Amino acid sequence: MTSFFPDLNVWLALSVAGHSHSADAWQWANLLPRETRLIFCRYTQIGLLRLITNQVVMGEQTLTLRKAWSVYDRWLADPRVEFYPEPRGVDAEFREATEPFASKPASKWIGDCWLLASANGIKATLVTFDRALYQHARKQGHSVVIPG
Amino acid sequence: MAVRTTVDIPEPLHDRLRNRAEKSGASIRSLIVHAIEQAYPDANKSGDYLTRPPIQGSGKLGPAFPEDENPHDFVFS
Secondary structure, three states, X not given: OOEEEEOHHHHHHHHEOXXXXXXXXXXXXXXXXXXXXXXXXXXXXXXXXXHHOOHHHHHHHOOOHHHHHHHHHHHHHOOOEEEOOOOOOHHHHHHHHHHHHOOXXXXXXXXXXXXXXXXXXXXXXXXOOOHHHHHHHHHOOOOEEOOO | XXXXXXXXXXXXXXXXXXXXXXXXXXXXXXXXXXXXXXXXXOOOOOOOOOOOOOEOOOOOOOOOOOOOOOOHHHHHO
């Protein structure tokens, strides 16, 4: 069984029709076999809830927290989607993932490295629209795809 | 339980499958299984698969709506 780990922005593109990558995300998702797993972790769960309830992000489409939970629950009702708890040993993976940025004030990479470490910890393919993250993940030997 | 089977398929179709597998990250086997499932759906299966975004609003999105990058600052703020 193939497992995919969409990053935060991919979950947003899959969730919001107005996202510029929504069509690409769904073209990819609709091609996946039903036995595929799409995995949420705590970070992408909280992140999606935070983003779709944030007016600066969602503008006129901002959801209440209750509605945001219903969007998340709808995802979990899809047989392909599962929530995975933090994988054992992810701390070491996380530290290793941040090592290339050790000499930089790389705040953006801290979140991306956590996503990369989580995907690696559960042996799933990272799914991202971020070309810099994609290139970095490939360079580090991780399994990663850009939908579309 | 899986059953092993061997079929001959046209080379151009195999090339398309291989290209699609490389682009999507799914295996050729998975794509074939998916195509069969779509062509011959199981009437007894009651899955609730999402096929489009659950948020279909038409209002204007906010100024900080992301394009490519993960908006970590909005998660941690």
